[in-house]
Amino acid sequence: MPYSRRSPTISDVAREASVSIATVSRVLNAKAPVAGNTAERVRAAIEQLEFVPRAAARILASRHTDTVGLLLPEIGESFFSPLLRGIEAEARAAGFDLLIHTTSHIPHASSPAAGRSLAEHNTDGLVVFTQSIDLNELKRLHRINFPVVLTFQRAPKSIAIPTVIIENQRGARELVDHLIAVHTCRRIAFLQGPDGNEDSQQREHGYRLSLRAHHIPEDPTLIGLGGFNQEDAQRTVHDWLSAHLVFDAVFAADDGSAAGAYLALRQAGKRIPQDVKVVGYDDSPIAQFLTPPLTTVRVPIEQVGRAAVSQLVRQIRGRRANG
Amino acid sequence: MPYSRRSPTISDVAREASVSIATVSRVLNAKAPVAGNTAERVRAAIEQLEFVPRAAARILASRHTDTVGLLLPEIGESFFSPLLRGIEAEARAAGFDLLIHTTSHIPHASSPAAGRSLAEHNTDGLVVFTQSIDLNELKRLHRINFPVVLTFQRAPKSIAIPTVIIENQRGARELVDHLIAVHTCRRIAFLQGPDGNEDSQQREHGYRLSLRAHHIPEDPTLIGLGGFNQEDAQRTVHDWLSAHLVFDAVFAADDGSAAGAYLALRQAGKRIPQDVKVVGYDDSPIAQFLTPPLTTVRVPIEQVGRAAVSQLVRQIRGRRANG
DNA sequence: ATGAAAGCGCTAACAG
DNA sequence: CTGTTAGCGCTTTCAT
Secondary structure, eight states: OOOOOOOOOHHHHHHHHTSOHHHHHHHHHTOSOOOHHHHHHHHHHHHHHTOOOOHHHHHHHHSOOSEEEEEESSTTOTTHHHHHHHHHHHHHHTTOEEEEEEOOSSOOTTSTTTTOOSTTTTOSEEEEETTOSOHHHHHHHHHTTOOEEEESSOOOTTSOOOEEOOOOHHHHHHHHHHHHHTTOOOOEEEEEOSTTOHHHHHHHHHHHHHHHHTTOOOOGGGEEEOTTSHHHHHHHHHHHHHTTOOOSEEEESSHHHHHHHHHHHHHTTOOTTTTOEEEOSBOOGGGGGSSSOOBOOBOOHHHHHHHHHHHHHHHHHHHHHOO | OOOOOOOOOHHHHHHHHTSOHHHHHHHHHTOSOOOHHHHHHHHHHHHHHTOOOOHHHHHHHHSOOSEEEEEESSTTOTTHHHHHHHHHHHHHHTTOEEEEEEOOSSOOTTSTTTTOOSTTTTOSEEEEETTOSOHHHHHHHHHTTOOEEEESSOOOTTSOOOEEOOOOHHHHHHHHHHHHHTTOOOOEEEEEOSTTOHHHHHHHHHHHHHHHHTTOOOOGGGEEEOTTSHHHHHHHHHHHHHTTOOOSEEEESSHHHHHHHHHHHHHTTOOTTTTOEEEOSBOOGGGGGSSSOOBOOBOOHHHHHHHHHHHHHHHHHHHHHOO
């Protein structure tokens, strides 16, 4: 066994197979014709040397990576599960690899990673989850014509970037209508998502429309932060309860915050749904495990992922076709 | 506005700042001294041209990427949330970027992505989640001395690869002891994890040890597939019930399958815990939302992530130091 | 169908 | 402190 020598390069393969590196490259990429037995020799050499082309060299020379990137603020929330499934499936189907990159909430200007750009980090295009990219960076990408698609977020109107968004307002409105009409709720609290989240804003708008349609005055004290997570929601509802606010229903902007509401309510001895009704949004896995099962609105998250990649790939191909 | 011209390179910056490309490189990497005002000019040029170094070129030239990769079989399971948090935090702390790559369960030998290697896909090292890599590929990586650390899985003993694993057997044993001693359970079913999963195997072993210690005979019919997911577990428990198997407790190898057991039990009109007790493992978020709250065992998943990266970084640095 | 040669954009000695 | 000069390993014309 020789000492761990450097891993083989295309030249090693070429030498081993007694051909030029160009030929090796051709069999690697199958883009140009290679004679049957020549190709066979090359393949044998590749196998024998366990040659694996260096991605960086390939990318540098070819100027494309055949991979799409996904930017996520923080991975792991159950919401991402179907989104990723969709993105992964579609990317693979289109012959692209997928690289996921989580963005830090706190920009470390001084970190060694600063100055590197995600976009150029070896991808041909980017699917960007809402709020996980800086506006200036987005503008820059758009300016250099780098393929990007935004999900769950509209592009600032100054820059035309494709977007995949979902319907929220109507779903929210119907949910609240139901609370009012069927369950005779009149004091309905709303748990907002993270600051600036468009889905949450639209759900809130649907909520307001419903109240208005039923001549129920809005009460600002009944609107608080759910933050799309259990902890924030739990705290907010707990605070409401401590302040002796009166409400007969909680509309949580997502299921995670609905779960937080359940916890706070239970802890205060409130019964669900007898004392307070709780509804959520997204139809995430948690919904069916809550007791009673959470009323929620189904969102086609996986399809958003697929649509986003499909649109992205179209952009990438377009660029390659032209120049 | 000029037509979308090629994005600027280091030479453009050098020209703009009237310095050599080496100097630009130096201010980029801050590895060698550069005079204050020279650096200033270069920075201005970079900003003005919106120069972003091409990752591929950097990697090719420097032979390292400053990023670590993570291989996951399928992302999004709640289990991964804390794991990712740990990995991300530690990688960032060490000055590394993180790229997540999900591996397909079904190898597409013919897919365009086939033949590319994840390992060399622009990372300096890999954290590999259990069962998400092929044994041959693992051997190859080891042979070429590529830094890898395995999590939740021991390395095949023929290859010495660092590993971060957790304690399972004792936790499982104590959990089952408790079921027997405190709750006088005698017929305890076990829901296994995916085939070959080591954590599950060890938990199962702890379960068997406990039974044996209490002179309770093992009943193979009471062991079925939970698959670390709700659906499989639900189906298995449903089948047990349909077959009129008698059991007074279910030990699910993870919380997800415990949730599935809840569903099947409820559906059959069984009360938890009066008729059947259910316990899980991992202490995942779902545990506290089940009714009654699931008894489970806390697993330091996030710490596994941190430890894995920390070990990986050590390997990478070691390689760089020597050569 | 195959080879030769010119880069891709950057880092890393090596001089000075 | 700064510039020059080789490459890094691969793809891609352009010939043949």
